[in-house]
Amino acid sequence: MLFRPGAHADRSRQQRDTHGADRFRALERSGGGTAHPVPGVTKRFGDFTAIDNLSFDIYEKEFFALLGPSGCGKTTMMRMLAGFEAPSEGSILLGGQDIAPIPPNRRPVNMMFQSYALFPHLSVWENIAFGLKRDRMEKDRINARVAEMLKLTRLEQFASRKPHQISGGQRQRVALARSLAKAPKLLLLDEPMGALDAKLRQKTQFELMDIQEKTGTTFVIVTHDQEEAMTVASRVAVMDQGRIVQADTPARIYEQPNSVYVADFIGEVTIIDGTANPEGDGYEIAYAEGVPPLFVATDKKFARGQACHLAIRPEKVAISAERPEGRRNVLRGRILDIAYLGNISTYLVELPHGKVIKAQTANTRRLAHRPFTWEDEVWLSWSDTAAVLLEG
Amino acid sequence: MRRALLILVPYLWLLALFLIPFLIVFKISLSDGALAIPPYTPTLDLSAGWEGIREFLTDLDFENFVFLSTDDLYWKAYLSSLQIAVISTAITLLVGYPIAYGMASAPDHWRPTLMMLVILPFWTSFLIRVYSWMGILSTEGYLNQLLIWLGLISGPLTILNTNTAVYIGIVYTYLPFMILPIYAALERMDGSLLEAAEDLGCSRITAFWLVTVPLSRNGIVAGCFLVFIPAIGEFVIPSLLGGSRTLMIGKVLWEEFFNNRDWPVASAVAVILLLILIVPIILFQRNEQKSREAEE
Numbered sequence: 001m002l003f004r005p006g007a008h009a010d011r012s013r014q015q016r017d018t019h020g021a022d023r024f025r026a027l028e029r030s031g032g033g034t035a036h037p038v039p040g041v042t043k044r045f046g047d048f049t050a051i052d053n054l055s056f057d058i059y060e061k062e063f064f065a066l067l068g069p070s071g072c073g074k075t076t077m078m079r080m081l082a083g084f085e086a087p088s089e090g091s092i093l094l095g096g097q098d099i100a101p102i103p104p105n106r107r108p109v110n111m112m113f114q115s116y117a118l119f120p121h122l123s124v125w126e127n128i129a130f131g132l133k134r135d136r137m138e139k140d141r142i143n144a145r146v147a148e149m150l151k152l153t154r155l156e157q158f159a160s161r162k163p164h165q166i167s168g169g170q171r172q173r174v175a176l177a178r179s180l181a182k183a184p185k186l187l188l189l190d191e192p193m194g195a196l197d198a199k200l201r202q203k204t205q206f207e208l209m210d211i212q213e214k215t216g217t218t219f220v221i222v223t224h225d226q227e228e229a230m231t232v233a234s235r236v237a238v239m240d241q242g243r244i245v246q247a248d249t250p251a252r253i254y255e256q257p258n259s260v261y262v263a264d265f266i267g268e269v270t271i272i273d274g275t276a277n278p279e280g281d282g283y284e285i286a287y288a289e290g291v292p293p294l295f296v297a298t299d300k301k302f303a304r305g306q307a308c309h310l311a312i313r314p315e316k317v318a319i320s321a322e323r324p325e326g327r328r329n330v331l332r333g334r335i336l337d338i339a340y341l342g343n344i345s346t347y348l349v350e351l352p353h354g355k356v357i358k359a360q361t362a363n364t365r366r367l368a369h370r371p372f373t374w375e376d377e378v379w380l381s382w383s384d385t386a387a388v389l390l391e392g
Numbered sequence: 393m394r395r396a397l398l399i400l401v402p403y404l405w406l407l408a409l410f411l412i413p414f415l416i417v418f419k420i421s422l423s424d425g426a427l428a429i430p431p432y433t434p435t436l437d438l439s440a441g442w443e444g445i446r447e448f449l450t451d452l453d454f455e456n457f458v459f460l461s462t463d464d465l466y467w468k469a470y471l472s473s474l475q476i477a478v479i480s481t482a483i484t485l486l487v488g489y490p491i492a493y494g495m496a497s498a499p500d501h502w503r504p505t506l507m508m509l510v511i512l513p514f515w516t517s518f519l520i521r522v523y524s525w526m527g528i529l530s531t532e533g534y535l536n537q538l539l540i541w542l543g544l545i546s547g548p549l550t551i552l553n554t555n556t557a558v559y560i561g562i563v564y565t566y567l568p569f570m571i572l573p574i575y576a577a578l579e580r581m582d583g584s585l586l587e588a589a590e591d592l593g594c595s596r597i598t599a600f601w602l603v604t605v606p607l608s609r610n611g612i613v614a615g616c617f618l619v620f621i622p623a624i625g626e627f628v629i630p631s632l633l634g635g636s637r638t639l640m641i642g643k644v645l646w647e648e649f650f651n652n653r654d655w656p657v658a659s660a661v662a663v664i665l666l667l668i669l670i671v672p673i674i675l676f677q678r679n680e681q682k683s684r685e686a687e688e
Contacts, residue, residue, distance in 0.1 A: 082587075082591060083591075084587055084590075103590075104587070104590045104591050105590045105591070105592075105593050105594055105595060106593075109591075110591055110592065111587075111588075111591045113584045113587070113588055114584075115582060115584050117582060117584040117585050117587065117588035118588075119585060119588075119589075119603060120607065121606045121607060121609075130589070130592050130602075131592030131593050134592060134593030134594055134598070135593060178592070179591075179592075182592065182593070
């Protein structure tokens with residue numbers, strides 16, 4: 001069986017969803033968990049600064065994701081961790097030791113390449129044993145370790161095949177097994193699922209989490225796919241132009257983004273620009289002439305009249321034909337467009353003054369029973385705590 | 393039908409340009425020398441009908457091949473050709489590999505220029521290029537002048553008309569045939585393979601031996617055959633640059649043919665040369681096929 005949706009994957013997922021944040025906080029508190037800090041590292045290529053004085057910590061045994069659009073510097077950062085690029089300034093600490101001057105072949109860090117970089121002239125077995133042989137390990141121990149890796153990645157029956165004789169998914173697992181074989185302190189994964197199709201990718205994500213948990217290795221994944229980062233990682237660092245904008249658990253990245261950039265990059269969001277005015281336990285947001293302000297409950301501090309952005313996720317916006325009762329944020333609009341995605345539908349609703357708000361509903365009923373269609377007048381509403389108030 | 397036609401064309405080509413000439417040469421090698429035009433007997437007389445053909449066939453024999461095995465000039469010439477071809481192939485590989493490696497690791501925009509520089513010598517006549525080496529290698533030649541001027545030697549070296557000159561000539565002439573297939577193999581190689589090797593604990597040098605060399609193996613094999621096969625039968629280079637003591641089968645063939653006018657023996661020499669070459673040619677074809685399969 002290729003994938004066991006039962007015990008393991010579910011447990012790891014649950015752990016991530018509910019305990020992920022706690023686990024991370026516990027590590028943070030204990031202090032001893034900060035195994036691999038990157039205190040202020042900079043990389044320049046000529047005039048171009050790829051990594052701009054970046055500081056972050058990677059905790060032991062965590063699954064850390066560097067997420068960002070192409071060209072944000074995440075690959076450069078990963079190559080610096082692997083040793084293929086030397087930082088222009090700053091240091092990288094691994095277990096208290098600065099590894100910046102150590103060449104890649106002497107680092108206790110291994111990398112799984114985006115192209116997998118499997119040696120085409122070597123069999124699967126030889127590929128996995130490659131790193132072990134370089135360490136001049138005894139034959140018996142190499143055999144045992146390779147067998148262990150083959151078992152972990154369920155490649156036992158492909159051991160004698162060459163890379164071009166196996167499928168893309170199997171190749172991906174060989175690459176993983178090869179990079180794990182030397183039991184690195186840090187395993188770097190460069191877009192590990194970029195070459196897989198959507199179905200296989202999802203399955204592989206769960207496998208990857210499973211393997212990370214079983215081996216207890218610290219994983220650092222580089223990806224531009226936010227869904228992938230959210231699924232596998234215990235902590236996600238969102239990068240932009242060589243800086244980390246926010247590094248936090250997937251839930252907090254999604255629910256409490258610290259900037260418009262993060263809110264916009266992760267998932268779908270509607271951003272409403274306005275000015276904040278303190279009111280009760282939150283703020284009233286004036287966003288257009290002649291319409292009642294929106295209300296958001298928050299403990300962030302804003303000055304009266306300060307420019308701000310209100311970020312609201314589409315799934316938190318309820319859409320109804322009748323005016324809903326008991327909610328402070330109620331707007332009337334007209335359906336401009338509907339994106340039907342099968343399980344959910346996204347509605348683009350235009351307010352009278354032209355602002356378009358996204359609302360999402362799960363399609364629990366058959367399409368024929370869908371209550372709304374194009375040009376319908378509908379009511380949008382959300383709770384006081386649904387939106388996130390962000391600084392301008 | 394159209395498929396059959398399509399296949400027929402290359403086979404007809406092969407038949408006309410390889411098999412028929414080979415059969416003619418083979419037939420001459422079975423004949424006896426004669427003072428006639430053409431200088432051998434028997435000739436096929438079709439006007440005599442069946443009788444003529446039978447007479448023709450009975451006159452053919454393997455006498456010339458027996459002769460070749462009794463005179464040690466021939467097998468010495470074969471061995472010496474083999475030796476010169478093997479050594480010059482090895483030198484060409486040693487010179488060509490670094491050049492191909494350098495070309496493959498050069499920046500992208502440089503590669504077409506470098507490629508052209510390798511091919512450029514083909515634009516002038518091969519004969520002129522070999523002649524110009526005579527000017528370089530002779531006792532008063534540029535090489536000796538340079539070495540004396542640099543103070544490395546006191547008197548001129550005798551290079552021309554020795555085996556050394558033959559090696560230089562063969563290496564020079566066939567270098568592009570070595571460089572191009574190796575370059576093609578190296579250029580296709582994914583650079584991340586070397587990074588992966590380093591990441592797994594290789595030094596740069598071990599990564600070269602464990603990854604780069606095995607992956608360019610097909611290029612190396614192709615290049616070696618492309619140099620070895622023509623070098624073994626080389627005639628122009630040993631006769632222009634080599635001395636009287638340079639023994640190569642191509643030269644022997646020439647002398648049998650034009651000096652002795654012994655066409656049957658010359659043909660027998662050619663047939664044996666072909667038989668010697670068939671082994672590497674088959675190996676070469678197999679290598680090509682294997683590398684094509686590996687790509688699929």
